[in-house]
Amino acid sequence: xxxxxxxxxxxxxxxxxxxxxxxxxxxxxxxxxxxxxxxxxxxxxxxxxxxxxxxxxxxxxxxxxxxxxxxxxxxxxxxxxxxxxxxxxxxxxxxxxxxxxxxxxxxxxxxxxxxxxxxxxxxxxxxxxxxxxxxxxxxxxxxxxxxxxxxxxxxxxxxxxxxxxxxxxxxxxxxxxxxxxxxxxxxxxxxxxxxxxxxxxxxxxxxxxxxxxxxxxxxxxxxxxxxxxxxxxxxxxxxxxxxxxxxxxxxxxxxxxxxxxxxxxxxxxxxxxxxxxxxxxxxxxxxxxxxxxxxxxxxxxxxxxxxxxxxxxxxxxxxxxxxxxxxxxxxxxxxx
Amino acid sequence: xxxxxxxxxxxxxxxxxxxxxxxxxxxxxxxxxxxxxxxxxxxxxxxxxxxxxxxxxxxxxxxxxxxxxxxxxxxxxxxxxxxxxxxxxxxxxxxxxxxxxxxxxxxxxxxxxxxxxxxxxxxxxxxxxxxxxxxxxxxxxxxxxxxxxxxxxxxxxxxxxxxxxxxxxxxxxxxxxxxxxxxxxxxxxxxxxxxxxxxxxxxxxxxxxxxxxxxxxxxxxxxxxxxxxxxxxxxxxxxxxxxxxxxxxxxxxxxxxxxxxxxxxxxxxxxxxxxxxxxxxxxxxxxxxxx
Numbered sequence: 001x002x003x004x005x006x007x008x009x010x011x012x013x014x015x016x017x018x019x020x021x022x023x024x025x026x027x028x029x030x031x032x033x034x035x036x037x038x039x040x041x042x043x044x045x046x047x048x049x050x051x052x053x054x055x056x057x058x059x060x061x062x063x064x065x066x067x068x069x070x071x072x073x074x075x076x077x078x079x080x081x082x083x084x085x086x087x088x089x090x091x092x093x094x095x096x097x098x099x100x101x102x103x104x105x106x107x108x109x110x111x112x113x114x115x116x117x118x119x120x121x122x123x124x125x126x127x128x129x130x131x132x133x134x135x136x137x138x139x140x141x142x143x144x145x146x147x148x149x150x151x152x153x154x155x156x157x158x159x160x161x162x163x164x165x166x167x168x169x170x171x172x173x174x175x176x177x178x179x180x181x182x183x184x185x186x187x188x189x190x191x192x193x194x195x196x197x198x199x200x201x202x203x204x205x206x207x208x209x210x211x212x213x214x215x216x217x218x219x220x221x222x223x224x225x226x227x228x229x230x231x232x233x234x235x236x237x238x239x240x241x242x243x244x245x246x247x248x249x250x251x252x253x254x255x256x257x258x259x260x261x262x263x264x265x266x267x268x269x270x271x272x273x274x275x276x277x278x279x280x281x282x283x284x285x286x287x288x289x290x291x292x293x294x295x296x297x298x299x300x301x302x303x304x305x306x307x308x309x310x311x312x313x314x315x316x317x318x319x320x321x322x323x324x325x326x327x328x329x330x331x332x333x334x335x336x
Numbered sequence: 337x338x339x340x341x342x343x344x345x346x347x348x349x350x351x352x353x354x355x356x357x358x359x360x361x362x363x364x365x366x367x368x369x370x371x372x373x374x375x376x377x378x379x380x381x382x383x384x385x386x387x388x389x390x391x392x393x394x395x396x397x398x399x400x401x402x403x404x405x406x407x408x409x410x411x412x413x414x415x416x417x418x419x420x421x422x423x424x425x426x427x428x429x430x431x432x433x434x435x436x437x438x439x440x441x442x443x444x445x446x447x448x449x450x451x452x453x454x455x456x457x458x459x460x461x462x463x464x465x466x467x468x469x470x471x472x473x474x475x476x477x478x479x480x481x482x483x484x485x486x487x488x489x490x491x492x493x494x495x496x497x498x499x500x501x502x503x504x505x506x507x508x509x510x511x512x513x514x515x516x517x518x519x520x521x522x523x524x525x526x527x528x529x530x531x532x533x534x535x536x537x538x539x540x541x542x543x544x545x546x547x548x549x550x551x552x553x554x555x556x557x558x559x560x561x562x563x564x565x566x567x568x569x570x571x572x573x574x575x576x577x578x579x580x581x582x583x584x585x586x587x588x589x590x591x592x593x594x595x596x597x598x599x600x601x602x603x604x605x606x607x608x609x610x611x612x613x614x615x616x617x618x619x620x621x622x623x624x625x626x627x
Contacts, residue, residue: 062430064437109612115429116373117572120564121612127561128605135598249561253437260434293445299438303431304423 007317022181022268026174036166038282040173042275044234047177049258049270050184051099051227056256057264058188059220060200064119064252065126068106069099069225071247072129073232078146078242079139086152092176092233099229100222102129107221111214123249130247146242173234180227181267187223196220228255257299263309272310340473345594346587351479351548353586354486355541359563360570360578361493362537368510368573369530371429372421375436378560379443380535384409384542385551386447389456398461405543406536413535417528440556447553456551482544489540490579497575506530510573565608571621581619 014021030039052066073095080091110121133140140146154161154172163172187193198206199216207213236242245251254277262273277295284291306313359381366374374380387408391401420439424431467474497503505526509516513523542556549555566585570577585604592603599606611618 056430062433109609112616116367116371116433117568119430119433120373120568123561124565124568124605124608128602131601131605135601249557253441256434256437290445290449293442293449296438296441296445300420300435300442303435303438304420307427307431 004317007314011315018267019182019185023178026178030167030170033279034282036170038278040166040170040238042278043170043173043177043271044231044238045255045258045278046271046274047173047180047234048228048231049255049262049274050177050180050267051224051231052255053259053264053266053270054184054220054227055224056259057266057269058193058200059196059217059224061217061221062115062119062256063110063122063221063224064249064256065106065122065124065129066224066228066255067247067249067251068126068129069102069228070232070235070251070255071133071242072102073099073229074236074242074246075133075140075146075232076229077233077236078149081149081152081236082146086150088152088154088237091152091237092230095233095236096226096230099232100226102229103222103225104218107218107225111218111221123252126247126249126252130244130249133247134244140242140244143244145244146236149236149240149242151240169238173238176230176234180230184227185267192216192219257295259309260299260302260307261309263311263313263315266311266315269309269311276310341594342591344473344475345590347475347483348479349587349590350583351482351586352589353583354483355545355559355582356563356566356585357486357579357582358489358537358541358544359559360566360582361490361575362534362541363563363567364570364573364575364578365537366531366534367567368575369506369513370421370432370527372432372531373436374531374534375433375560376416376440376443377436377534377538377563378556378558379440380409380413380538380556381542381545381559382447382553382556383412383443384539385546385555386451386456386542387539388543388546389458389551392458401543402540405539409539409542410532410536414528414532416535417531421531422524422528440560444553444556451553453553458546458551478547482548485544489537493575502529562604565604567618569608569611569618571618574618574620577618577620 026043029043030036033039033042048066048070051069052063055061055063055066076098077091077095080094081088084090084094106122106125110118110125113121134142136142151162151164154163161168163169188196195206195211195216198209199211199213203213206216232246235246258273258277259270260273261276262271263269280295280298281291284294302309308316359377362380363374363377366372366377384405388401388405391404392398395401416439420435421432424435461478466477468477468480469475497507505516505521509521509523509526516526517523545555545559562585566581567578569585570579570581585607588603588607589600593600615621
């Protein structure tokens, strides 16, 4: 089939130079979307979904509480800017660290469980963080959110750049996103990354090969939380405001939907998912206040018919006959 | 603090706990047999409340609503299982979670479209609206009714599971579905039925909760998280654990509201964290079920 040939060639080229291709797309991106702020939002949430994907697509753990790390990162960045030091690097560093640290703490309690139990625990602990932040009005502003985050200039030693025009801010965020992708790529190509995937595919086998599975999972979870925290910090800088909903389970839900829509277990998938989700939200919310129902239906249809998401399905189309992308793991009771 | 205030709060906690018990029972029954966690359980609860409210608005009769709601929600559960969850058996364990999660969003939005986003206040029926005098204080009769009817439901459920042949099949199916199939029983139908029972329980909890908690589209969201905590503390798949844990959580919230109100939202998570550290499988959970 001609289309399949073309797809295959396209995927081959992309797979050979994935980073170059990704960078090219990202550079062009703000000029092809309706408005630049949307592009910025997409790559911030894409980064969040990327971090979440480390947990789900690469290690096979479905967490329903990633809003905790995103929100914590956002609040931390804001609080650092307001109360400690109005330096962007410092605030983002704090966001990254708090995401990882929180994941370390919560991960310890959750990681020994699998599947459903794990999902429920992550949800419960994320709600705990939400309630704590809600009550801690002095630090977080409670229901009103953290307001008036200063627009600190980007300072390279003595050089100060104002990054708060839409296009400049997009490229500022892109720098962090791309750095994260590079770092993640290195980590996932390393032996550790292969152990992660081994654990996802068959954790008992990995255990019998001598890998301490719960430690591997814990590390992956911490990494996932740190990246999510960084995304949260960037979001705080973007909005100059942190709302309490960034810690609510709806945020966790959004990132899950984005990752599934775009395709788990790949780099570009989360960004595609974020793009689709936010673009649809933008378009549909102008039409009806109940846009969520369309996204819910699309999501349910994806779970039923396109579980590998957009990118996964594209890859599968080009691999007809050969091994398809599968999301492996424990199985629900088969029909008898 | 006066002991009558404490006693009154204990009974309030008991009535709240009973709602948790109903929700946790539904979740546990579904989970024990199907290994599926219904993330839309809170939305089923909410739909139960709205179904009850609508029935009462149309007929003006609470008792009729109480009868109709579990039937409606049970039927809805049967439809959901057959169309949405059945196709996912055999896939990764995360899929039913993802699907029911998406389903929940859809269900909430449908209610928002049809009934609007604001509260729908509902009052208890006439016969149960008077306060009952007990042990030196007045307690709303409706809450006593909630406690009583949940106990009745628990007993009925127990009799069903322990003393009927269908209950026997369900219990056997929890332990060894392959063997039950080998004995010639169609497990698909059993799973279908159990999902319906679980949904009906959620529906009953919804209509019972309607007069004492506000009825609004997101009412199931907080309840969902709380019922998850209850199930985790009680032990995944354990029915007696669900009952005990539900009562404990209800009391914990009630007592914290009385003595230390700022912690009321958080106390169940702290209880869960403590229980998990001491007994990782929950109070009555079987170890190794999900590790």
